[in-house]
Amino acid sequence: MDAAEFRRRGKEMVDFVADYLENIEHRRVYPDVEPGYLRSMIPSEAPLEPESYEDVLKDVDRVIMPGITHWQSPHFHAYFPSASSYPALLADMLCGGLGCIGFTWAASPACTELETVMLDWLGKMLQLPEDFLAGTKGQGGGVIQGTASEATLMALLAARCKAVKCVHESDPQRSEADIISKLIAYTSEEFCATLGTTPSCAFDKITELGPLCNAENIWMHIDAAYAGSSFICPEFRPLLDGVEFADSFNFNPHKWLLVNFDCSAMWVKKRTDLIGAFKLDPVYLKYDNQESGLVTDYRHWGIPLGRRFRSLKLWFVFRMYGQSGLQAYIRKHVELAKVFETMVKKDKRFEICAEVVLGLVCFRLKGSDELNEALLKEMTHLGRIHLVPCKLRGRFVLRFAVCGRTTELRHVQEAWTHITELQHAASREFHTMW
């Protein structure tokens, strides 16, 4: 494929994507395929000779589309949102086209520098304490990780490295293995201090945990993977109070801030803590200016060496939406969740199972777990809306998350109507069964 054909095919793909997103709500949100469906639909080996692009595209419709769970559908209410927006898609196309890899400053200066500044912009939007910002002279700063899991792992490794160093300084005779065997990580079931847990969007009391950690010299990492985006709204910012006690903090703009996956934003107060755990300097990665103190080499900040130009997505989205547009987007989702909550509360057969703080409503049919399981099973089977369950205080609970960029009031109302209609059927069937 040469540039001329790419121009043609690329434009067709833009229309394909736009068509897909404009019409997505007419698709069955949860696919109707059985495990292993795909293997038999395509050859068992790669073709020896090139095939035509038409054939590939035909197979996208024939093979791929039937097996897609449509995360961008306004009928998708499972898990948490996976962010997507047109400006982010455009930025990602640019990122792909440039095809540069930003492991050191020299590997592509714009890639590193835009990331640092975008994480400062975002940190300011969240009103993070100054300590977490890079600025021109700060000791802290932000980095884009792939996922919250990676951010948490990095925090854990940095904490361990710091603790070992600290013990080693006061007791140089002790071996690293011995020190490590005595280290303790304090976690809840959600691992670290969490703002907005996955099952129910619950919040740890970081204003209580924080001073304790600081007094005991314990590294405090806060994960706000989903909820973090909401902190750009002044009315939700109090949920982040206590972050000033943390050593590191992360949340995922790729969940709820209209930035396509992957983009997990992580900040540390002391970048040397993070870098200290991973610094390696082979000659092939050295360059002039490296020791100037002015450059950031993000390869020291995470597990991967290679890194895409992901900050372009942040830049495009921040500028095309503006802070006001992003705030409006968050508020709309929260309002839709409140509407859903109100409808659940009005129906005596159902109950709300956790405080609705942001865009997630945990609810269930009053009655047995089996009844709720039957309801969800039927819902999934029909595939008109998609929800996943959770366990709260030992009970089986349904999670209704407002996810889609295009989710409107009518989708939430339709979802509720669908659920209550199914409830009738499920109850009947359930009582017949039992």
Place this chain on the structure above:
Amino acid sequence: MDAAEFRRRGKEMVDFVADYLENIEHRRVYPDVEPGYLRSMIPSEAPLEPESYEDVLKDVDRVIMPGITHWQSPHFHAYFPSASSYPALLADMLCGGLGCIGFTWAASPACTELETVMLDWLGKMLQLPEDFLAGTKGQGGGVIQGTASEATLMALLAARCKAVKCVHESDPQRSEADIISKLIAYTSEEFCATLGTTPSCAFDKITELGPLCNAENIWMHIDAAYAGSSFICPEFRPLLDGVEFADSFNFNPHKWLLVNFDCSAMWVKKRTDLIGAFKLDPVYLKYDNQESGLVTDYRHWGIPLGRRFRSLKLWFVFRMYGQSGLQAYIRKHVELAKVFETMVKKDKRFEICAEVVLGLVCFRLKGSDELNEALLKEMTHLGRIHLVPCKLRGRFVLRFAVCGRTTELRHVQEAWTHITELQHAASREFHTMW
């Protein structure tokens, strides 16, 4: 931005990318900016209100382009290639448009299933032993990791988990901490068994290491990040001999197989070894069919929970190039490296510093390290071609890697002419200085 505007802007972006790639060789390959150049060129905070797309795009030219190291330029000979091709760009656009996240089978069945089958296709292209393939009943299989670092980390964690379990079974009284403190990882300077090291593309003797590891029950991980792509050619496949002794193997199609970053292909012989280290099953990730034994949940195979639909890139590239097209691409790069090697050998002022096996030539001016450093510094300063150095047996060596998809014979010849001309100047200056 609505769908209509995205259609327009998306098509413009396709042209922008095509224009960029068609004219890339006329750009200075290494940028002429100083650390910190970008921050002062843009505001210090995100705008409150939306800006126009025109303004954003203007700033791409004004702010971003001057700070790009052009990895896709045919004048780029640094590090190793960062793969890029039009089919992969199209697939990535589709991946972005779908915006689905494939952490479990149910989260998007096509995403998981295509990945499994594509890793089988690729494994067959490399003639990997059957053990590494998933098939319909295999115990092994492949997974896409972000980078080779992540693949190596996964292998290390899986090996550790397996070793702890093994010791624990024979000696249940020993604590995990005690066992871990006694574990040993054997590595060279490149960490694990490596096929094609970064400094010089050297190859560990895995046919010797392998039987030793098997006899001593040591987990053997092989990393062929760069070189792995070449093993699709029968003439280079012998370099992979010995992989049958390995427990896990990975290489990066995103380096040399025309698949844009990120896409590191990893295979294991026993998927339970990998999964055993990480399995977690919260209720919100459970679904029907999960226990059927037919599904793969890739979230157990790596650090990240979220995963993009990266196998689309493999599918598009394999089908649009065919195995023959991919082999031809690899062979062309190796031939160009051989041409460069021949030119170096013919010039008595220079010497070759390592066997040229694939697309990398390690060479230097006969004489002091300082002389070679001066030469490279001038080359980097001028920015017409871009190389990075390495250390081999204590000496400062220049690395010439054939990287670009569009690198042709004339670019290699021009590069050599440029280097020899600079050598004259550098020698003169150097002798004046010293």
